[in-house]
């Protein structure tokens with residue numbers, strides 16, 4: 035069994051959770067194309083029900099940290115996928131982007147794993163699921179590994195979290211927004227500017243936990259809900275300036291949560307601010323409609339539509355790469371979601 039699953043970039047951020055990886059507020063993301071994980075699993079049936087056993091190769095090598103993550107994920111999803119209890123899995127997984135790129139890989143890697151495990155379970159038990167049911171279940175399972183992973187199961191624009199006006203939205207799985215998105219947002223690019231590829235001082239699970247005691251938690255939750263609703267409206271109507279306004283406000287709000295956590299932490303670097311200032315200046319001068327976002331890290335995702343690609347590429351190469359670590363950046367774009375590579 036083998037699946038390729040992409041990473042995604044959130045425009046309205048998931049930050050803070052409750053229960054079993056349920057989000058405090060809805061998030062909206064764009065699925066990427068070039069940043070992905072490919073996971074191949076060979077499985078053999080065992081003659082006991084003693085639980086799944088596995089071997090894992092990450093980028094061709096053993097990796098204790100990822101192995102621990104996979105072990106707890108398999109333990110959790112085995113409750114949902116009973117066939118896993120009587121198999122041995124040989125898992126081999128690799129990312130298209132270098133480990134040291136400073137790009138979070140949990141969304142792509144855990145969604146790829148969830149897709150494989152669900153496919154294996156269904157094949158052993160002869161379960162026939164419709165395409166929609168399969169993806170919804172895969173999204174649900176991915177969420178149990180990493181919240182943001184549940185959005186990677188769908189292509190294009192994706193919503194995760196209960197949202198007024200979207201009856202099938204849920205805190206438990208993501209849904210595709212594609213029928214609600216204006217064609218202006220069909221061909222978006224994401225230039226991922228690598229400011230720093232070092233390990234983050236705080237993991238995202240530690241960060242989510244700190245939201246529990248953040249004095250601005252309630253206000254963040256309200257803001258996240260409002261921003262999700264307004265961003266979806268902007269996506270629907272094709273309003274790029276409102277889109278940019280909300281996306282950039284979300285970044286400020288997310289990083290303000292880092293500053294106001296106890297203990298407080300800072301993830302941006304001087305070059306992050308220098309790039310943001312350059313982008314604002316360039317936009318004032320040219321009136322080009324692009325925007326930027328950041329995840330829980332210092333790297334910048336510069337988002338723009340196809341019609342201004344040449345101008346943006348020129349600006350990136352002439353003005354921004356000098357502020358990136360070793361000049362590194364990744365040229366990515368909106369994508370169609372996971373691909374089944376091998377169904378055996």
Ligand code: PMV
Pocket residue numbers: 043044046047048049061138140180181182183238239242329330
């Ligand atoms: O899925 P996690 O637990 O790695 O959290 C992701 C958090 C952000 O990347 C900051 C925001 C998001 O919605 O992806």
